[in-house]
Amino acid sequence: MLRKLDWFWRLLVTGFAFSLFGLGGLFMTIFYFPILKIIIRDKDRKANVVQATIHRSFGYYLSIIEFIGVCDITVENKEYLKGVKGTVIIANHPSLLDTVILMGQMNRAQCIVKHELWNNFFLGGVMRAANYIRNDEDPEKLIRDCVNVLERGDNLIVFPEGTRTPPGSVLGKLQRGVANIIVSSTAPILPVTIHCNHRTLAKGEPWYRIPPTRLAFTIRFSKQCESVDLVTEKTEHHSLNTRRMTAAIKHLLETNILGEEVVQRN
């Protein structure tokens, strides 16, 4: 009986959490961003304010959904984020909430977003205002835009798998985009591992198929490092450098993820 009640409550609050996210986005699109557009003319300053707003709203949002019992979020080593700028934040991608959780932890973060979201009724306005990078751009321009973001001092959150991690695997196949960005800039990197106890926020799962117990996330930040230290042998060919870099990132992420699981089992 109690279990059933718990399940029903979590279904209710999960539905609420999804609605809140969509409606929050819609509210910002209709009221907040248009007002901001009138008040702040300078494009860069506006982008900064929008980023700060998103960072704070995501923070509040996470507090709310934790409070009502949708999930628990544990963040480890958050001190590694202090003073970090112009850095590529590299993470695995087990769930739908990953971006929200990461953006909630750091201000001035940009990310690459799938282009379909630009036309999303609820979130399209937020995407446009935040000036996120579209994934359907010309690939060379996409890399250039990412490098510009980093040179401006913003952090760039990248999920090198390009989509959510397939349930059951440690890490999906990595795209080489992130290596292209790193090789084309001098930006340092900061690996993050995200662990989620259930698969219900993986790709293709509907919101109402909720897990048997409450969702629990563990976010672990690693120390920032220089990307040149990852690959010892540098060639004169971009294609080879990106392949080496991708292999090094894959190794780094997998080691971090598996290391975490070993720790959690003990």
Next chain:
Amino acid sequence: MTRDEIAIKLREFLVELFEVDEQLITPDAKLADDLDLDSIDAVDLIVNFQDLIGKKIKAEDFKSVQTVSDVIDQIYNVVSK
């Protein structure tokens, strides 16, 4: 440059610059699906051929390219123009 010479050069590029397993390179092999080349690699490949033949290759001509033999056709078109 003959088609065969282009094919040999393409094989060399794919193996040496893109670490493609030589056994996978067949005329019908798809660049993206079978040989694991992404769009940046495709640009890279064009640039390498440009340097080789000393002629400009239009990126648009390469938009429809999918397989190894498509690449050879397109390069041959440019060379024989």
